[in-house]
Amino acid sequence: MKLTLKIWRQKNATDKGGFATYVADHVSKDMSFLEMLDVLNDQLTEKGEDPVHFDHDCREGICGMCSLYINGKPHGPQQTTTCQLHMRSFSDGETITIEPWRAKAFPVVKDLVVNRSAFDRIIQAGGYVSVNTGGVPDANEIPIPKTVADLAMDAAQCIGCGACVAACKNASAMLFTSAKVSQLALLPQGQVERKTRAEKMVAQMDAEGFGACTNTGACEAECPKGISITNIARMNREYFSAVVSSDNM
């Protein structure tokens, strides 16, 4: 396959940035999208040009480090992470546009690399159960109905990649935040801090500059892990019941 790549290049956070065009030939359909970029980078290096910087690590769809906004969609045309996207999803001669995540709360670091530490701060605001190591009950003393455990697991599968934010026209982080709020609100372990958690995490999300949710559902459609927007509804319920009844904030 031979492809034309239009890639966002930006030297650093303050550089204005712009698109550069490259030709990738000898692309095999069995390559992953990132392997295609590896080959491009080796070619650029041999020519003495700065390779394209992008985030990636596990390359098996679970660490959430890879990003890339490909042809107007986060993680490209398939509902998967970019590292799991393979070139068989594209056709010979195609032009592919590659951009970083675009969101105020995810500033560009270089080329296609963005800073997603806002997500860490949302978790730090309350995405945990406050238990210290040791001194906890035997695991089977907390029975949890299978259906509830399964729902919690559905929410807990979020990999924190930020595709939901990149997909949203408001750059909202509601899907990410609600996945953690839901997981812990569903489980008995999360009950004690249920109200403060919802309040604090939502407040942090707003403070980071993420936008509001207008229920377009784009986040769910693009989420590589299929996190459902019912989590957003659950978080809204959690949040409203918390603000009208708690004295925490």
Place this chain on the structure above:
Amino acid sequence: MILDSKIPAGPLAEKWTKHKFSSKLVNPANKRKYDVIVVGTGLAGASAAASLAELGYNVKAFCFQDSPRRAHSIAAQGGINAAKNYQNDGDSIYRLFYDTIKGGDYRAREGNVYRLAEVSVKIIDQCVAQGVPFAREYGGLLANRSFGGAQVSRTFYARGQTGQQLLLGAYSALSRQVANGKVKLFPRTEMMDVVVIDGQAKGIVTRNLITGAVETHAAHAVLLCTGGYGNVFFLSTNAMGSNVTAAWRAHKRGAFFANPCFTQIHPTCIPVSGDHQSKLTLMSESLRNDGRVWVPATQEIAEKLRKGQIKANDIKEEDRDYFLERKYPSFGNLVPRDVASRNAKYVCDEGRGVNETGEAVFLDFRDAIKRDTRKIIEQKYGNLFDMYKQITGEDPYEMPMMIYPAVHYTMGGLWVDYNLMTTVPGLYALGEANFSEHGANRLGASALMQGLADGYFVIPYTVGDYLAQLAPTKVDENHPEFARAKEEVKQGIERLLKINGNKPVDYFHKRLGKIMWDKCGMARTEVGLKEAKADIQALKKEFWTNVKVLGTNEELNQTLEKANRVADFLELGELMVDDALNRNESCGGHFREEYQTPDGEALRDDENFAYVAAWKYLGEGKEEELVKEELVFENVKLTQRSYK
């Protein structure tokens, strides 16, 4: 030099309890006067950082990823072992201990392994309390499954994403301590060196991966939780960034490196598809509970298959060789990883491999789907099947999966004593970064157990014992050793940037990987290893004259990061080969073709090799010195491992 493992005296079951009691304690009001550095935020690092911060120590946590949640523990699929005996099927702490010692082919310490089994039960309690959504039965209690090499069901799991859920649990505990101000996080920061003052670890040198700033950090103790070195093979199931740099630099500062040649080749990975391949993807071992491993009975049929003249499903039952079930009737497809991998290699070497490259065997779910229905199989393995389809383009519900062994885990690592302390006082190694619990072969679902055992339940006691012996005064960062170590790091970076050769970093990494895989991989020979040593030395020379690293230090420079790591892999590779050459026996993942039983199983030599091979760095270009720690077995009898 005699290596003191510091295993406490007394009966096996009482060692840890006694040791905890005899460990010194730091007064609660004094804990805030001690600083601890934790490098790496995987299961071992995140759990250690959180637990130490909860106790009151000041913790600095470092990771090279953009967030601590991305450490490679996240990719562990299958599960975590614990001797809960919730299933009433005969499990116990002693049985988990015994299985781990035996599975490791009697090359691990009894005391350490028993402690691991003992604390395993507390890990599950801790994770459940954090809200980790483990799989459950309809009655609401925890579900278990059996896992490669075990005859009891002691593996706890969260679908096929157990590592993810456990790591997110530890990450949440860590995040809570960040919010409390007890942990300061340094993401996108790589450890470049350890600062050793008067023989004790007192800090580290780091590089900020965004700005390139080289900085120093002082502390009373340094914990390396930096994972394994499987990426020395270039292709492995490790994340792209997984590296040996932190451990290797510590090694060069005096920490002995133990059993470097003990690497685990995982039997169930998606086969290589071409030269562009950047990593290999694991298919969880749990698949072997229901999948049957086979190849065609004859070369002729395999040949037709490879040419695409027939499909797997066209091959009649009598023409299929379920080789693991045939050779190991009592364990069948559930034999330990080393045995499963080696046998896959044998049948492929015989010309019975099933894909274009001839390096793949089938893992077939046809019979399981017939027996249990597709729905049940989907519930158990749905995400793995989807992942397989995504990568290969083939549907494993319809066609058998193709799998082949790949480098997955490294049992070797920094030598540590019972306290997890390396040979440098104040410098600890936890999780995969140390060598201690898995001997020559790790059992499935035991890596997560060890990482969390070390971080949650061992280090809080043992590091306290060390700190209690130090004065509660700040470590002086103005000590000239800090400046010197920093300067050396800067010079190392400059040296790489100045080479300006012709070949990209990966060119060298791929070549190193091929040498290691061919000659220090699943099967090793004296001749091959000697060739490998010469090849690596030549490659190293070429690297330092011809690698091309563009850009500067003062920016995000992923090429420079990689070059820095590959430089260390080149040195480590040579040590692995030395270690494999020294060990004139076969055990676990280390298979020397010269040493095998008549039916092709690993032939141990307990008389001469029941020791830990710890290597001491003696300087640039010098052969390392071998220091032996004899292994003492007081409780288990060494036997030939048999899974027949």
